[in-house]
Amino acid sequence: xxxxxxxxxxKPPPYMVEPPSxxxxxxxxxxxxxxxxxPNVPAPQVHTTVxxxxxxxxxxxxxxxxxxxxxxxxxxxxxxxxxxxxxVKSRDQKVIGDxxxxxxxxxxxxxxxxxxxxxxxxxxxxxxxxxxxxxWSQNRG
Numbered sequence: 001x002x003x004x005x006x007x008x009x010x011k012p013p014p015y016m017v018e019p020p021s022x023x024x025x026x027x028x029x030x031x032x033x034x035x036x037x038x039p040n041v042p043a044p045q046v047h048t049t050v051x052x053x054x055x056x057x058x059x060x061x062x063x064x065x066x067x068x069x070x071x072x073x074x075x076x077x078x079x080x081x082x083x084x085x086x087x088v089k090s091r092d093q094k095v096i097g098d099x100x101x102x103x104x105x106x107x108x109x110x111x112x113x114x115x116x117x118x119x120x121x122x123x124x125x126x127x128x129x130x131x132x133x134x135x136w137s138q139n140r141g
Contacts (some may be wrong), residue, residue, distance in 0.1 A: 060102045062090040063109045070116040076123065079116035080141045 064087040071079030091106035 024130070052091055060099070060106055061089065061110075062087045062094065062102070062106050063113055064091065066113045067109055070120075071111050074116050074120035076116050076119040079112050079119070083112035083116060086112060 060120055063083070067080060067083035067087040071084050074080055084110075086105045086109035090102050093102035093105055
């Protein structure tokens with residue numbers, strides 16, 4: 001048996017086959033093709049949907065740790081104690097789901113904490129300025 005090519009037809013090899021005529025120049029505009037020769041086919045429209053997710057425990061700061069600190073260490077005219085009351089009210093409103101009430105109580109608690117801290121620091125500074133340095137340490141000899 002010999003290994004000769006017995007096919008005598010003049011068919012080109014499969015890698016040189018012409019593309020079908022219905023796919024040539026389909027939707028191609030050379031003036032608008034661009035650098036890569038991309039066919040001028042309208043882009044499909046993409047529809048998007050935006051979903052706003054509101055978390056169950058919405059983030060409103062109730063300033064409770066700051067209020068407790070002010071109650072223990074900087075309780076100028078009971079402002080720290082009142083700040084704790086409003087912080088707890090803010091936390092209760094947050095649990096109930098009343099966002100505007102929680103924000104209102106939290107704002108009041110924050111303002112009371114600022115006032116308590118400010119007035120306590122000012123009082124300490126004034127006391128340190130008024131007292132003469134000799135009264136800080138009494139040397140008895």
